[in-house]
Amino acid sequence: xxxxARGTGRYAPSPSGDLHLGNLRTGLIxxxxxxxxxxxxxxxxxxxxxxxxxxxxxxxxxxxxEIGMDWDGDVLFQSDRIxxxxxxxxELLERDLVYECYCTRADxxxxxxxxxxxxxxxxxxxxxxxxxxxxxxxxxLAPMDRGPALRLKTTNDQLTITDRIWxxxxxxxxxxxxxxxxxxxxxxxxxxxDDEYQNVRQVVRADDLLESTPRQVYLQKLLGYExxxxxxxxxxxxxxxxxxxxxDGAVTLDELHREGWSxxxxxxxxxxxxxxxxxxxxxxxxxxxxxxxAREPWIFDSETLARSW
Ligand code: GLU
Numbered sequence: 001x002x003x004x005a006r007g008t009g010r011y012a013p014s015p016s017g018d019l020h021l022g023n024l025r026t027g028l029i030x031x032x033x034x035x036x037x038x039x040x041x042x043x044x045x046x047x048x049x050x051x052x053x054x055x056x057x058x059x060x061x062x063x064x065x066e067i068g069m070d071w072d073g074d075v076l077f078q079s080d081r082i083x084x085x086x087x088x089x090x091e092l093l094e095r096d097l098v099y100e101c102y103c104t105r106a107d108x109x110x111x112x113x114x115x116x117x118x119x120x121x122x123x124x125x126x127x128x129x130x131x132x133x134x135x136x137x138x139x140x141l142a143p144m145d146r147g148p149a150l151r152l153k154t155t156n157d158q159l160t161i162t163d164r165i166w167x168x169x170x171x172x173x174x175x176x177x178x179x180x181x182x183x184x185x186x187x188x189x190x191x192x193x194d195d196e197y198q199n200v201r202q203v204v205r206a207d208d209l210l211e212s213t214p215r216q217v218y219l220q221k222l223l224g225y226e227x228x229x230x231x232x233x234x235x236x237x238x239x240x241x242x243x244x245x246x247x248d249g250a251v252t253l254d255e256l257h258r259e260g261w262s263x264x265x266x267x268x269x270x271x272x273x274x275x276x277x278x279x280x281x282x283x284x285x286x287x288x289x290x291x292x293x294a295r296e297p298w299i300f301d302s303e304t305l306a307r308s309w
Contacts, residue, residue, distance in 0.1 A: 021300055196225040
């Protein structure tokens, strides 16, 4: 059996900016996890957001290749997959598993919620409306130039998933959005549909998405898809404990090159954060093990490092 036939791992960046060290590190980990497990490895551009730009597709793929990642087949673009998402939404509609929601953010914030529901959970306001109430809802939204969102009818219960780094993780499943009021398909829907389409058996991504995973697993089960293995990788933070951002100085490959860092030096730094000695992808693959990923975030301090090179 070829590695792709056994299933794939994937990296799914959003082309809304250049990749920073944390993204590159997560990408490399995803690639190494898949290759070590004998799986195929595919690339997906999550380009549905209006902040995404074709030039970032180019720079992201260039940077990922530069650090030695390779992938099987063509890059999948979510913007080419709208028909597939619409088809799944139609299936959910036919099965009476989604309903229109006319709530604004303020409506949701102010609504009373069940005692066990966590803050931010959708309180179910629009789930059982009459036809007259639905019509009123549509009229309320019309002047805001948006239609109703579509929400999944869930059991509003807890769901526990298993992660290779975090062990068991339990999340509350509310009636989450599958298509937004502006017509865009929601991340939780498209990620699940594309993981199935790309035969993904191993999802490696940053741990800020761990919370989305129970919802995604819930949807997989409804659609009859297999649940992949999950590996949520801790983020890279700055000295202040915040996510890396522009204000942290040189954090993208291009910026680091301009500061005089070679690709090998960047590679060595990422490797070192995982206890790997070496400055290239072959060494990385050779020494990599999922067990070497710590639960703690990697703290990147560009100023101190810049002085040490
Ligand atoms: N597009 C998401 C990101 O760049 C990743 C989504 C995923 O891996 O499921 O953070």
